[in-house]
Amino acid sequence: xxxxxxxxxxxxxxxxxxxxxxxxxxxxxxxxxxxxxxxxxxxxxxxxxxxxxxxxxxxxxxxxxxxxxxxxxxxxxxxxxxxxxxxxxxxxxxxxxxxxxxxxxxxxxxxxxxxx
Amino acid sequence: xxxxxxxxxxxxxxxxxxxxxxxxxxxxxxxxxxxxxxxxxxxxxxxxxxxxxxxxxxxxxxxxxxxxxxxxxxxxxxxxxxxxxxxxxxxxxxxxxxxxxxxxxxxxx
Numbered sequence: 001x002x003x004x005x006x007x008x009x010x011x012x013x014x015x016x017x018x019x020x021x022x023x024x025x026x027x028x029x030x031x032x033x034x035x036x037x038x039x040x041x042x043x044x045x046x047x048x049x050x051x052x053x054x055x056x057x058x059x060x061x062x063x064x065x066x067x068x069x070x071x072x073x074x075x076x077x078x079x080x081x082x083x084x085x086x087x088x089x090x091x092x093x094x095x096x097x098x099x100x101x102x103x104x105x106x107x108x109x110x111x112x113x114x115x116x
Numbered sequence: 117x118x119x120x121x122x123x124x125x126x127x128x129x130x131x132x133x134x135x136x137x138x139x140x141x142x143x144x145x146x147x148x149x150x151x152x153x154x155x156x157x158x159x160x161x162x163x164x165x166x167x168x169x170x171x172x173x174x175x176x177x178x179x180x181x182x183x184x185x186x187x188x189x190x191x192x193x194x195x196x197x198x199x200x201x202x203x204x205x206x207x208x209x210x211x212x213x214x215x216x217x218x219x220x221x222x223x224x225x
Contacts (some may be wrong), residue, residue: 103213107159
């Protein structure tokens with residue numbers, strides 16, 4: 001399944017580094033999402049974009065900065081991260097907005113991030 | 117508050133049947149999703165239920181009872197490749213998904 005791609009797949013960074021995660025969807029969807037997945041915890045929704053406009057920011061620290069230049073691309077800019085930010089970062093897209101089927105989310109493979 | 121409960125881990129035997137339960141509490145309800153996630157991979161969509169009853173898709177079936185806030189995923193004729201985590205997510209009145217922590221399913225030969 002190559003509908004949603006993410007790069008890089010793995011990233012190791014120091015606490016003073018700046019890096020960016022990239023997500024691209026080839027499904028013609030209108031909504032894109034960033035999630036954080038930590039071991040044995042539910043997926044944590046970070047940001048939502050609908051038609052390139054940010055519609056959700058779930059109290060995410062400012063060291064995470066999203067960017068959505070168009071409805072196919074989504075970035076997550078990272079700076080001065082903490083070790084507890086180490087996790088799998090997943091991007092998803094959905095046809096949205098509307099009823100349940102249109103809100104079905106399709107995920108990319110994720111970026112495994114390690115902050116040292 | 118909004119909450120999803122599902123077992124942390126289950127073990128089953130190849131060729132058998134397993135039922136993974138999920139209970140939910142949400143502000144409003146717009147449907148229940150099940151996803152499969154193999155280790156190190158993306159979650160993949162399995163099923164969506166919004167009406168009460170059983171929906172069957174090959175070896176996998178999903179059931180919903182809205183009055184009880186309850187769903188289950190039924191996997192038949194288990195295969196080794198079914199070893200994965202199964203994520204339950206309920207959609208609230210704002211069309212936001214509330215996720216469970218996932219059930220890790222271990223299949224033994």
